[in-house]
Amino acid sequence: MKRQEFYLKLADALEITSTTLSSNTILSDIDEYDSMGVMGIIAFVDENFDVKLNAKQIASITDLDSLINLIGLGKIEE
Amino acid sequence: MKIEYYLPETILSNDDLFLQFEGFESAKVELKLGIMERHIASDNETALDMAYIASLKVLEGYDKNKIGFILFCTQSPDYYLPTTACILQNMLSLPSNIGALDYNLGCSGFVYGLSLAKALISSKICEEVLLVTSETYSKHIHPSDRANRSIFGDGATATILSSTDINKIFNFELGTDGRGKDNLIVKNGAFRNKIQTELLHEKDENGIFVSNNHLYMNGPEIFNFTIENIPNVVKTTLEKNNLSLDTIDYIIFHQANKYMLEYLRKKIKIPESKFYNNILTTGNTVSSTIPIAIKECLNNYTINKGDKVLLAGFGVGYSWAATVIEI
Known part of the structure; x- marks a missing residue:
């Protein structure tokens, strides 16, 4: 998946309308990101990358680069 | 029934x-x-x-x-x-x-x-x-x-x-994985841990509310357990009964929450028309969600005599159970 597509699909999964996502976006700063957003992240990563993120990994996410690192850098095309 | x-x-x-x-x-x-x-x-x-x-x-x-x-x-x-x-x-x-x-x-x-x-x-x-x-x-x-x-x-x-x-309850698929015990638990009050009189309630490292005298649920881990296991539980249940998804008339899972169920439905590729997803006025009533759903589906003729209905319950333990019933 290309990086831009990743941001668009993630925004769609989290139903984010307040922010344009980029590598520096801090997940916890997004208004729409809450406990239901956590389910959204788990589902998004499972569906698109077949990767399971556990609760500790989810809690460790800061910016979106850190999410991409958890998914695996090779899975996102530049 | x-x-x-x-x-x-x-x-x-x-x-x-x-x-x-x-x-x-x-x-x-x-x-x-x-x-x-x-x-x-x-x-x-x-x-x-x-x-x-x-x-x-x-x-x-x-x-x-x-x-x-x-x-x-x-x-x-x-x-x-x-x-x-x-x-x-x-x-x-x-x-x-x-x-x-x-x-x-x-x-x-x-x-x-x-x-x-x-x-x-x-x-x-x-x-x-x-x-x-x-x-x-x-x-x-x-x-x-x-x-x-x-x-x-x-x-x-x-x-x-x-x-x-x-005679209308077919073969079962039962499962247990006690490694999940800490993810849905009331820790205190039985004999392992006494009730804490100085009640601690705070958030855990994942930001989830914790009071050891009360119910703790690690939602993300429960969601992970569900999406990792339930698709296979459905597959195995169908195999044990020599059935396929196409030959099942309706599917009722434990009604955990709408989002989780909808994700599971899509992942397993169950048509929306065959899938129950409704806890609007009840919330998650734990072991009662499936029988309430069956009763509602009988009342409004969503399921009818002769229909084959796949049931699957999953959660605390971890514990899961699935079968097919004929109405």
Whole structure:
């Protein structure tokens, strides 16, 4: 998946309308990101990358680069 | 299979929660979790009280002397001892020459109960079983825990199973993985850990509300367990019964929350028209969600005589159970 597509699909999964996502976006700063957003992240990563993120990994996410690192850098095309 | 259910009179709506919790998003809870309101047992109303009412409803016009066993599924019993099922036997004036036991399971409890009832009737230990599910999870939840208060509702169901019914209950897929014990737990109050008088309630490293005297649920881990296991449980259940998804008329999973169920539905590729997803006015009633759903589907003719319905319950333990029934 290309990086831009990743941001668009993630925004769609989290139903984010307040922010344009980029590598520096801090997940916890997004208004729409809450406990239901956590389910959204788990589902998004499972569906698109077949990767399971556990609760500790989810809690460790800061910016979106850190999410991409958890998914695996090779899975996102530049 | 004759089913009745009872929901407590008190209703806790999203608007009520909005008044209690700053920033509570009623519309989002309804849209994402699929819950608008839930019924909550009053302070002096217990799982036994609710089970009694549900049982009276199902036994109305029925020859009580046919019941040979009470199976009572609960994780919020009235007492450590005696067994709730024994007290229910007396309250219902059922004969004394019957078996009765409680079993401690959550969301897998109803389907587990079907497997136990089938075994009891097939082995001629009894002819008919009264299967009861009843939970007051609200009493396990800390008043400040808005996530769990949003999700769970109280309720009870009672089902009568006869030899005719069990012939229409097919093969089971049961499963257990105790590695998940810490992800849905009430840690204190039994004999491993005493109730803490200086109550600690804070957030864990994942930002999830914790009070060890109360219900703790690690939602992300429960979601992970579900999406990792349930697709395969469905596959195995179908294989054990020589059936395919196409030959199943309807599917009822434990009604955990709308978002999780919708994700599972898509992942397993179940058509929307064959899939139950409705806890709008009940919330997650734990072991009662599946029998409530069956009853509702029978009432509105979503499922009809001859239909094959796949049931799957999963959750606390971890524990899961699935089967196919013919209506």
